[in-house]
Amino acid sequence: MPQFPGLLKGLGVTARTAARTLFPKRGMRTLIPAPQQGSVTVQYPHEKEAPPDRARGVIALHEENCTACMLCSRSCPDWCIYIEGHKVKAPPRRAGGAVRSVNVVDRFDIDYALCMYCGICVEVCPFDALFWSPEYEYSEPHIADLLHDRIRLSEWMETVPAFEDYEPGSEQKVRQVPDFGPDDFAPARKLEADGARELASESDGARELASGAGS
């Protein structure tokens, strides 16, 4: 049969929580109700939660660094990255050097309707072209709009936070986020616009490869 102490303790817990929620202020202003501060909830559309810097919100593409090497696309567990690219001849770095061939990304799409947010693509990228951003507000009324193309993905670069320092005792090196704005991306593309000669045969090969992997 119920004995009262346990029951009363429970009532005490709820009453205390209500008091803490309603009157979170201390000292002189104790009796001013301020539930907005006392509650633990975030009034979402009005105020936004700040996820930690490492939060895997959305993947940002730094197109400048991307060589269309397809590593991310191949390592994706649900194959939601679609890449196409072609090669262009670029002028030599130094005067008198050999003509370089540079990979240009034609298509870099991530289908966020499929993405599982595992981060393997970001991890395997050998050229630091992919970064996580904690941004999370990109829901769409139509599922097809969740396919972000390379322009959209490059825009996310703005929101990528700097890498955090590590706890003492760590031997990890702190990486740097390349600081290019979205406006001056893709110098390789500029080269192309300047009239650099396109290697038609190679580009076709790259296209076939990409579409084969993407489908």
Next chain:
Amino acid sequence: MTGLLGLAYWAETAIKLGVALVVIPTAALMLGYLFLLKMMAFMQSRLGPTDVGPYGSLQLIADAVKFLQKEDIHPAAADRRVFRAAPVVVLASSFLLFVVLPTGPDAVVENLDTGIFYAMAVSSLSVLGVLMAGWASANKYALLGGLRAAGQLIAYELPLILAVMGVVIQADSLNLQEIVRAQAEGEIFGFGLIGNPFILTQFIGFLIFMISAQAELTQTPFDMPVAETELVGGFHVEYTGFRFLLFFMAEVATAFAFSALATVMFLGGWWIPGFDFDAPILNVLGPVVMLAKILVVAFIIFWIRFTYPRLREDQLQKFAWKVLIPLSLANIVVTGIFKVVL
């Protein structure tokens, strides 16, 4: 019975009807907003509704509008007529309760001589509606819920009435106005300034009344007929839209009515210490005082609801028959002895 302000019978009835139609939904809304939404939220470190109206106070009205827009669905195997009638029966029972509640010397819809008897009788009607709903839904969960409600009725109705008996013996009347008068004009050991609220002399009766009321209202820890996690809502599992709204309103309105009954019987009702019992000004001040007391009682009801887990049906039966009923019988005996001796 004196007529209100000397008006004709039809005018008086019209006024009473109007007041009742305004008061009952307002009462339900107020309790629902204050306790069900806001207080529960605060007890759980939340904010509750904030967007609809100032501090979210119109949330329940928005909810009601939402319910009205929903499709009215009958289960294919349901007994349609009974299914439709059930929520009305439940709501009618809580409306009828309001008839006898006095809020001032003249501010009462009907001052029945057997007021408390009437209140106990009509409050039991809601179980009939619950049973109808559970049976007519043609759903196993609803059936279990309805049967549990019926079983619960037997368990708590006796202690409820026996707890009231103590008050009746002490006040010498079944009339709720007379009970208030007895408390207003009573004395505690010759000290009559605050009258004699029966909570002081009938404390055990008050406890038993509150526990039984909790069961009557199907509030936790006695919400087995509803039992969301077991019976998925029990008797109203098949109800939607407007009919569900009726159940919801009835639940909160009955909570209000029972808080009012407890106020009248144990906390001195609408009377304010220092005033004459028949002072006309109490027709205005009385309802305010009454409301404050009701909120206190309702606070306790809902506080318990948000804190406790629910008992099992057999545990309730054991508790009612082995603890509550003997206790309330002893209470009556002791009250009777005092009544005779003093």
Next chain:
Amino acid sequence: MSPPPTASSLRSQQAYVAAQAADARVNVELDTGDMTLNIGPQHPATHGTLRIACQLDGEQVISAEPLMGYMHRGYEKLCEVRTFPQCTTLINRIDWLGSFANEVPFILAAEQLMGVEAPPRAQWIRTILFELSRIANVSLFLGDMGVQVGALTPVFFAFRDRERVLNQIEAVTGGRFHPNFDRIGGLKDDLPRGWIDETHAVMAKMRGFCDEMEDLLMGNEIFQARCRSVGVIPGEVALDFGLSGANLRASGVDWDLRRDANPGLAWDQVDWRVWTHPDGDSFARYWVRLQETREATKIVDQLLDGIPAGPIMAKVPRIIKVPAGEAYVSTENPLGEMGYYVVSKGGLEPFRVKIRTPSFSNISVVPWVMRGTYVPDIITILGSLYFILGDIDR
């Protein structure tokens, strides 16, 4: 692992059923037809899509049979067409409340096959995250059990305080629910600066949460009336049905893989104890889990203070090929023993992965324990056995 069934377990089973049935002898005289009640697949108490087909006599259960598979996602088969690093993404989603703990045994099995061992710092951080996911997982149970027996408030407290733990997990791994942080040979990244102090504060809060739950729910007489001697599972029966984790410890069996078969994580470096309860009822299961949550916060506190310096990744090739062979590694996950039997043929992908999930075995005791109980007890027992649907169906 389990001893063979004994005659005494059968005896205690019969005694238990007889005791349960004694209450309802009256019902036999007023014979009413049996009613089949399907609890689930959509029912609030199954928190997922478990279906329990009950034969009821009035409100008493004649037989109850758990029917599972409504959420089968085929992870064992899917793993066969994913490379080893990709598998952890899937494995995260088995027990979605304690995701990091799911990754560890799989990674350990792969490491065992490859013959690599993670450096000490990685092992310590692994253990910390493992225990954090245990706290995140079990604290939700501590509140959810309140909802199962009808109390509204505890679950909100649980969500409130679990959020702090999830924030800590997210701050390290980047994922609240699906960390995907464990790698063959170590970890993906090191701890961010300031994290250790924050976690100490969170652990203090979680101990406060445990105290609050003790006052609000466990000490409540109504809760005890609902849970005590409901769903009693004697120790032998628990072993027979392959129960593991807190369900087994609540039956008085002192069995904990963290202590008994530590696969190389840092549990042996700190001071902690295994809690058992002799009763084996629903209340004992709640009690054991509450103590374990508190113990886990202490483990985390000690581990945080003693993380060794060093690298977090052993030397592993960039493209991981696991040599041919087979390995079984199991750890003490929040729900019980979780094991991965990994067979590799030397390729990029595992040839076969058999996942031994705790909930699947824990739920198998349902028909035995539910016979003769009442409908409200079904919910109490289901709640106290504590399963995660993804862990049953995987």
